[in-house]
Amino acid sequence: MGEFVRHRHVPHTLAQMNFRFAHGDALNEMVAFQKHFGVFSDKHPASRSFSLVNAAPHDERERRGFFRYLDRLKDVGSNVAGLDGHAALVSTLKKNLESKKPLPVHFAVHVDPRGSQKVKVTTSSPVAFSKVKYLTISLPTLSEK
Amino acid sequence: MNVRSLRGIRNRVRVYYSDAIAQHGPVPLGVDWSSTASQYLRLLQLLRLCDFEQAFSLNDFGCGYGALLDYLKLHHCRARIAYRGIDVSSAMIAAAGKRWDKRPQTTFVVGSRCIKSADYTIASGVFNLRLGHPVAAWEAYVEHILRDLSAHSRVGFAVNFMLPRPGAQTEPELYRTSMRRWVMFCRDELGGSVTPVTRYGLREFTLLVRTRRG
Numbered sequence A: 001m002g003e004f005v006r007h008r009h010v011p012h013t014l015a016q017m018n019f020r021f022a023h024g025d026a027l028n029e030m031v032a033f034q035k036h037f038g039v040f041s042d043k044h045p046a047s048r049s050f051s052l053v054n055a056a057p058h059d060e061r062e063r064r065g066f067f068r069y070l071d072r073l074k075d076v077g078s079n080v081a082g083l084d085g086h087a088a089l090v091s092t093l094k095k096n097l098e099s100k101k102p103l104p105v106h107f108a109v110h111v112d113p114r115g116s117q118k119v120k121v122t123t124s125s126p127v128a129f130s131k132v133k134y135l136t137i138s139l140p141t142l143s144e145k
Numbered sequence B: 001m002n003v004r005s006l007r008g009i010r011n012r013v014r015v016y017y018s019d020a021i022a023q024h025g026p027v028p029l030g031v032d033w034s035s036t037a038s039q040y041l042r043l044l045q046l047l048r049l050c051d052f053e054q055a056f057s058l059n060d061f062g063c064g065y066g067a068l069l070d071y072l073k074l075h076h077c078r079a080r081i082a083y084r085g086i087d088v089s090s091a092m093i094a095a096a097g098k099r100w101d102k103r104p105q106t107t108f109v110v111g112s113r114c115i116k117s118a119d120y121t122i123a124s125g126v127f128n129l130r131l132g133h134p135v136a137a138w139e140a141y142v143e144h145i146l147r148d149l150s151a152h153s154r155v156g157f158a159v160n161f162m163l164p165r166p167g168a169q170t171e172p173e174l175y176r177t178s179m180r181r182w183v184m185f186c187r188d189e190l191g192g193s194v195t196p197v198t199r200y201g202l203r204e205f206t207l208l209v210r211t212r213r214g
Helices: A007-020 A025-037 A046-052 A060-075 A085-097 B003-024 B036-049 B067-075 B090-099 B135-151 B179-189
Strands: A105-111 A118-124 A134-141 B056-061 B081-087 B106-110 B118-123 B153-162 B193-197 B204-210
Touching: A007 A025, A007 A060, A007 A105, A025 A085, A025 B036, A046 A060, A046 A085, A046 B036, A060 A085, A085 A118, A085 A134, B003 B090, B003 B135, B036 B067, B036 B118, B036 B153, B036 B204, B056 B135, B067 B081, B081 B090, B090 B106, B118 B135, B135 B153, B135 B179, B153 B179, B179 B193, B179 B204
Parallel strands: A105 A134, B056 B081, B056 B118, B081 B106, B118 B153
Antiparallel strands: A118 A134, B153 B204, B193 B204
């Protein structure tokens, strides 16, 4: 983010991701996609899954950058035991969407120092006015120079 | 429905979809779907009507850029299907023809009627956008299309509609409806045997209608 997706497109990218996994109809859709098409799977890359469900920027250049960013998550760690960032992202979404009580997903970004970047998976209630619990997936970025 | 009103609605629909594909290109947004996955989930329901063990002919009414053929290639690659795509927008048909010019037994035609009969006809999302037309006029337009689909489908046809959102205000651009309204029409007016499909993850329903000939 920032480097792969230009600064001014990052808010829209996160909004698009959060919109596609939001509480209510959007989450129901995502559960159905997973049930019928196995959208999130270790058999194909996250970039393909995010493209299929259109949780990505609309702009073609930024979209390509975003997919490169997702691919690069293979090079970072995660707080999910034994999984790199990419595998953690995919397996977390798969497990959640296939669970009996799937949670809406909130995507965020955080800054980690170079060399110790991690995808962080937690649960939280990120919408200030609501008590709805979300699965929160925070993706690592580097500080701007 | 009088010819003038029908032409007026068709013209609006033609302009809307021609603009959409000009803006976005041959991708889901170009036919106003939110994603490939949502497009495929609808097609999965509509195609429940078809017997893929047998060769068959298929009218794809409102075919857009031919996304149904992508789905068939991916999920029914061995099926023997003679395909005819029909769309009111010549820009859509041009995009579809370009993408599928090498597929055998495939034709695309610009039009607002099926013209030729096929074993099955499917129409995905063609009733959802009423573009500000009054509900009564839009429903007359839907009835007109359904009569045409029924008349040109030897075995049956399948269509989908959006369900209302509880407590939400009516959106003048969209058409949402109860299932009962169209189950009754397809059964009582068209004489079809209707199987509704619901609860597949989208706020909508699909009707699988077997004609008497089927």
